[in-house]
Amino acid sequence: MRNILVIGLLLLIFGSCASKKDILYLQDSAEYNNSALNYSVPKIQPNDILKIEIGALIEESAIPYNRSQAGTGGASIEIMQLEGYLVSEENTINFPILGILSTKDKTVKEFENHLKKELQDGGHFKSPSVSIRLLNAKVAILGEVNSPGTYNFTEQNISLFQALGYAGDLTINGKREDIIFIRETNGNRTISHIDLTSAEFLNSEFNQIRPNDVIIVNPNAPKIKSAGFVGNASSVIAVVSILLSTVILITR
Template sequence: MRINVSALVPESVIPYNKVSSSAGGMSVELMQLDGYLVSENLTINFPILGILSVANMTTQNFAEFLKKKLEDDGHLRNPTVDVRLINAKVTVLGQVNQPGTFNFTEQNITLLQALGYAGDLTINGKREDVMIMRDEEGVRQITHIDLTSADWLEGPYNFIKPNDVIVVNPNNPKVKSAGFIGNIGTLLSVVSILLTTVVLITK
């Protein structure tokens, strides 16, 4: 994640910003910020403050937490803290127009936004069966979403988390057309999706 701490006196925040080594001669206004590596136990090593946990926090939650800590501990007066994700990605496979892995920086992108990155579902996509694979504390969770129902909009899978994998399964006509008497290209496409899904599940 990338964290930018600013204040009315720019020089006062220099110790609290992780600056790229290539930005040595840059002014405070133009300095290039480096990102923070989030460890396996969901912590970062922040300048001056040391180890801080980011577990169960959105970027906005952590920005508010860090701002309060900098103020309450007497480090800065009325600082502004901006936190953004870097290298966050979502993979969208199956019956979409542009399958692939997509980077995003927003904290709260929705399932529909992620599908939009992939060019939306094709006519062969099964809207009643969109699979999401998510790692929760090292455990792979798999759920199936029915896009034709509004129930999922209030659930935990409305918003995408980094490293989620979305698989749009083929509808029945698509599966039938992949029979031995159907188009061999379609068959190979379906088999490829299934194999990719198996690899991701067992990884």
């Protein structure tokens, strides 16, 4: 009886442990070293908020084309969003002087070039400068990470690992080989599964975060096993130790 309990205790201890294979990132990274990047620039989507700044050789002539005349150097992101251009459900914005402009199927850079051409061809400016930035890009990171939440970013693009870095990385209980990745583009939802223990995903479109992506990190098997009545592995060991001591006292 005593031997059976000892064996059971050992099985519980080792069964609640995660192996190195389940924890380490990019275990086959050597196979993907120096591989080409697979990156596509996201298109402007409805409900995006754009910051648009127009510059000209004579600065005063560009004032009517800029929504805010005040400097935005120290402005918060919330104030900048209020002064930005909200993309409508029809993929348009209402721009001063020029009126309704379509953003459909255009990246930020492509819309910059389009707006610059409109200003030049319409005789508004000879050599205008156009700067556009997306103000409300965000990614939601949920589950077994150290700081789950929604994170804003203003960079042109960030990688999946950078996004996970915002959330403080996965906990030791995160299921690294099956990260759920939800992406919505043009009204279509895509749900994919990513294995962080393999470098293969680095060559996929999901290595780059797009605005409104959702990342879900599920708990691994040891975490799920420990989520029952006893709570965790240390509790299991304590309970089994008490049972073992009790049996030893009874059988003496």
